[in-house]
Amino acid sequence: MTRIAQVTDLHLLEDRHDSRSGMELWRLRYLTFGRSPCARRRRERALDALVRARMTDADHVIVTGDLTEDGVSAQFEALAEVLSESKLSPERVTLVPGNHDLYDDGRAFARALEGPLRAYARTSRPGAMTELRDVLIVPISTAVPLPVTRSSGLIEQGAVERLGRLAEDPHFAWKVVLSAQHHPPGKHAIAAWHWIDGLQAPEAMDALLARCERLHVAHGHAHRSENRSIRAGASPRVFGAEAVVDGETTVRLYRATHGRLVPETDVALAA
Numbered sequence: 001m002t003r004i005a006q007v008t009d010l011h012l013l014e015d016r017h018d019s020r021s022g023m024e025l026w027r028l029r030y031l032t033f034g035r036s037p038c039a040r041r042r043r044e045r046a047l048d049a050l051v052r053a054r055m056t057d058a059d060h061v062i063v064t065g066d067l068t069e070d071g072v073s074a075q076f077e078a079l080a081e082v083l084s085e086s087k088l089s090p091e092r093v094t095l096v097p098g099n100h101d102l103y104d105d106g107r108a109f110a111r112a113l114e115g116p117l118r119a120y121a122r123t124s125r126p127g128a129m130t131e132l133r134d135v136l137i138v139p140i141s142t143a144v145p146l147p148v149t150r151s152s153g154l155i156e157q158g159a160v161e162r163l164g165r166l167a168e169d170p171h172f173a174w175k176v177v178l179s180a181q182h183h184p185p186g187k188h189a190i191a192a193w194h195w196i197d198g199l200q201a202p203e204a205m206d207a208l209l210a211r212c213e214r215l216h217v218a219h220g221h222a223h224r225s226e227n228r229s230i231r232a233g234a235s236p237r238v239f240g241a242e243a244v245v246d247g248e249t250t251v252r253l254y255r256a257t258h259g260r261l262v263p264e265t266d267v268a269l270a271a
């Protein structure tokens with residue numbers, strides 16, 4: 001058996017964001033509307049979640065996007081510091097970007113993997129994978145550069161094709177193939193809302209999930225827990241977790257065995 005911990009949607013802020021001006025200030029005000037913009041509080045929640053994830057003895061921790069509030073360099077530096085303070089070894093952590101991580105700059109996450117997050121590049125860069133006893137973890141980016149008024153995602157066709165080859169590779173038979181990604185697969189019921197917030201061109205990923213029984217998805221973005229079946233009566237294979245930034249539970253635990261990923265417990269934030 002292999003255990004996976006999921007932590008998602010940290011939305012980290014830099015300490016001195018109140019010294020921002022102009023467009024950067026307005027962008028942050030727009031993105032943090034309705035949520036506390038306290039950088040220290042967000043950092044404490046993220047550290048608490050990551051430490052708890054380490055203490056669960058999970059074999060691997062996936063952090064499924066919206067790592068930062070708007071992706072400025074100082075926020076990625078804050079993330080690197082929090083990860084280091086958590087004492088999780090980098091080879092046990094996979095990071096994927098979310099829509100928030102590219103609001104400042106479409107290359108921000110890639111640049112962070114070459115800079116403050118370079119220790120995590122081996123498990124987190126596009127094309128990476130981490131093979132464990134019962135799970136193959138594949139980081140899939142759904143983040144694309146967008147104006148702050150949109151929060152949708154897109155998976156590059158090449159990434160879906162590679163995921164399909166891995167999910168159907170007999171070398172990984174009996175393993176769960178786990179796509180760690182930010183946006184959930186599928187479509188919002190309201191087309192306009194899907195254009196604003198949903199995973200664009202979802203058909204290829206949906207077809208892959210329908211075809212490959214060992215393929216599972218752990219996603220963020222929705223800020224709520226989810227267990228979704230691909231077809232009626234089947235075991236759930238699409239899982240979402242509450243957001244660290246505003247959730248009541250901040251770590252979701254799964255166990256993988258015999259080609260199935262099963263949620264175990266949700267770990268609450270410290271009182």
Ligand SMILES: [Fe+2]
Pocket residue numbers: 009011065066098221223243
């Ligand atoms: Fe988020």
Ligand SMILES: [Fe+2]
Pocket residue numbers: 066098099100151182220221222
């Ligand atoms: Fe998001």
